[in-house]
Amino acid sequence: xxxxxxxxxxxxxxxxxxxxxxxxxxxxxxxxxxxxxxxxxxxxxxxxxxxxxxxxxxxxxxxxxxxxxxxxxxxxxxxxxxxxxxxxxxxxxxxxxxxxxxxxxxxxxxxxxxxxxx
Amino acid sequence: xxxxxxxxxxxxxxxxxxxxxxxxxxxxxxxxxxxxxxxxxxxxxxxxxxxxxxxxxxxxxxxxxxxxxxxxxxxxxxxxxxxxxxxxxxxxxxxxxxxxxxxxxxxxxxxxx
Numbered sequence: 335x336x337x338x339x340x341x342x343x344x345x346x347x348x349x350x351x352x353x354x355x356x357x358x359x360x361x362x363x364x365x366x367x368x369x370x371x372x373x374x375x376x377x378x379x380x381x382x383x384x385x386x387x388x389x390x391x392x393x394x395x396x397x398x399x400x401x402x403x404x405x406x407x408x409x410x411x412x413x414x415x416x417x418x419x420x421x422x423x424x425x426x427x428x429x430x431x432x433x434x435x436x437x438x439x440x441x442x443x444x445x446x447x448x449x450x451x452x
Numbered sequence: 453x454x455x456x457x458x459x460x461x462x463x464x465x466x467x468x469x470x471x472x473x474x475x476x477x478x479x480x481x482x483x484x485x486x487x488x489x490x491x492x493x494x495x496x497x498x499x500x501x502x503x504x505x506x507x508x509x510x511x512x513x514x515x516x517x518x519x520x521x522x523x524x525x526x527x528x529x530x531x532x533x534x535x536x537x538x539x540x541x542x543x544x545x546x547x548x549x550x551x552x553x554x555x556x557x558x559x560x561x562x563x564x565x
Contacts, residue, residue: 377495441485441487443496
């Protein structure tokens with residue numbers, strides 16, 4: 335059981351280049367999330383998808399776009415990469431979707447994608 | 453934006469010592485989770501606390517949720533080298549369409565022999 339799979343694991347881009355980070359989960363989860371992790375700042379939410387067909391902005395969405403391709407897959411796109419987007423990106427999923435109320439289910443994370451923008 | 457501040461940021465202790473990590477916010481959360489992250493991996497859930505004043509124990513780890521549901525603490529008794537890692541607290545906020553987790557700034561713990 336793979337859980338949450340992210341590709342690529344490492345990527346180096348030049349300023350202005352574009353790329354897409356792929357994420358897939360095999361746990362039949364409803365909600366999926368993209369976070370970025372920077373030293374001393376914890377994990378910050380970029381975008382999330384409560385269920386297939388819906389996406390919403392998180393705390394730091396500028397410079398990113400997302401696509402919930404189907405229930406399994408949630409991709410993150412950088413249209414024109416900037417050095418400020420150098421970070422480790424984590425995809426996560428949880429089975430709770432639009433019916434989630436008081437308690438958030440466990441987030442299952444991928445291993446991360448380390449992106450460097452020169 | 454709800455902010456979660458963790459303290460201390462870094463902690464280096466010897467095996468056998470006790471330690472406490474704090475997670476504080478000015479906002480109320482519906483629940484709070486603690487995660488542990490090792491290098492090169494994603495965070496893994498340790499515990500979820502829901503009720504104000506709740507205390508949960510996981511072997512040598514004790515988690516407490518503040519009465520007002522704005523803060524939490526993690527206490528480790530007799531730390532072991534296997535406890536080394538980044539500890540993250542995360543507060544849950546229900547937006548009406550989904551639950552979102554806001555993560556704290558993290559506490560990096562190093563336990564040496």
